[in-house]
Amino acid sequence: MLNKLLGTQKQEDVDCTVTIVNTFESLEAHVRFNDGTTVNPGDEVVVHGRPIEVPYGETQSFERRATVKRAGAVERLWTRATGDFEFMELCEFSFSQGALRPGALAEEYTS
Amino acid sequence: MNAHNPPATGKPVADRKLNETTKMAQENTLLSPRFYTTDFDELDRMDVSSVREEWDELIASMRSDPNKGHFKRNEEWDDITIDDVPVELRTELVDFLVSSLTAEFSGCVLYKEMKRRGTNEDIKELFSYMSRDEARHAGFINDSLRDFGIGVNLGFLTKTKKYTYFKPKFIFYATYLSEKIGYARYITIFRHFERHPDKRFHPIFKWFEQWCNDEFSHGEAFSLLMRSNPKLLQGRNKLWIKFFLCAVYATMFVRDHARPEFHKAAGLDIEEYDMRVFEITNECTRQCFPLMLDLEHPAFLPTMRRINELAIAIDQANQKGGVFNRIKKVGLQLAVASKFLRLYTLPTKKNDIPAISRMVPAW
Secondary structure (H helix, E strand, O other): OHHHHHOOOEEEEEEEEEEEEEOOOOEEEEEEEOOOOOOOOOOEEEEOOOOOOOOOOEEEEEEEEEEEEEOOHHHHHHHHHHHHHHHHHHOOOOOOOOOOOOHHHHHHHHO | OEEEEOOOOOOOOOOOOOOOOOOOOOEEEEEOOOEEEEOHHHHHOOOOHHHHHHHHHHHHHHHHOOOOOOOOOOOOOOOOOHHHOOHHHHHHHHHHHHHHHHHHHHHHHHHHHHHHHOOOHHHHHHHHHHHHHHHHHHHHHHHHHHHOOEEEEOHHHHOOEEEEEEOHHHHHHHHHHHHHHHHHHHHHHHHHHHHOHHHOOOHHHHHHHHHHHHHHHHHHHHHHHHHOOHHHHOOOHHHHHHHHHHHHHHHHHHHHHOOHHHHHHHOOOHHHHHHHHHHHHHHHHOOOOOEEEOOOOOOHHHHHHHHHHHHHHHHHHHHHOHHHHHHHHHHHHHHHHHHHHHHHHOOEEEOOOOOOOOOOOOO
């Protein structure tokens, strides 16, 4: 949003590989940019295409296009200054809004 | 960080009649992990040569993967469906499983990213094992959720994801603490159910002992990383360590109190349980942190209680909505901030960091 206001947003379209492991042994999901593009603080990434689902028990990779929206200088500084305070998510008791009111985040995602 | 889709009414699985014989995912748990980036050059500059002996020993143990094969369902696993869980307990049990899954999943993604973007072989090897363990834990919890007819929704992958930033030193403080406090929580619950097997309302708790040993050894690695760079444990950084301790302890206290049914079913007194977890965590952190929060300080527990009451009041104001409650919420948030400041300014106990980092999970 800050980027839009400052008119500094740059975009790059890149190919990426999304790998999902949805098995008993492991649950993981990773996005890798094929050309080695790296993401910096405040950047936004959107992987295009249909929502990705992998049936239980399977490991699958998907080749997709993705857009990296680069953060402007201000946005990057802001993210560097404030990002650290989101660390609580790494704890099992992660302090999240709506943890016991399940609708909240789902709404955020569908809006 | 956890939510269920479609939006439910607050009891995501309470009134559903699930077919006991099928493990179809009838409800989705929308995973919404955060995505991190850090200063990878700084991470690459980490040099563990001053702790090389201990480091190599720990990495060798992680490489041998002692817990491979542990996370399997065997005769110890009692089949359980959501119908076996008392109605009032369901929401909180599912919330517990989903929160744990999200934490493991986020850890896995973060560690994998650090492994992938690093060039320092020591760091890369460490993070590959930690990522492996977290993914394994996530898989195990995922399977337990499937017993309840809940599947994970990876919808976040095709939504816009914003990458936030963690300084390497904050990654160390935060993940070190989250691994050690995770150990303390899981082992306290495991020991409790050893004494009170009749209260064990879900079979997953039987796996907590080995599980928390993984958490413990991850913590050992972060301790060595911090000790290899002593500046992280001195001077102004002590203020950061104190901040992280206060934030993590207070958050845990508040969150656990938001799960009354879970603890009631387990026969755990929340306050006693939390204080025990803080004690164990304090003991663990003696290996690298120069200070500990003084749990016996007469103002410690009352301040925690007050923060919890204020957090509940904020939650209620949120739920009621409206202009009045929004104003009220601002006042309550200021009150929480002032209580947190009170917690932060309580005197701490000094700790002399020992010559050797290594600790044995003896609790």
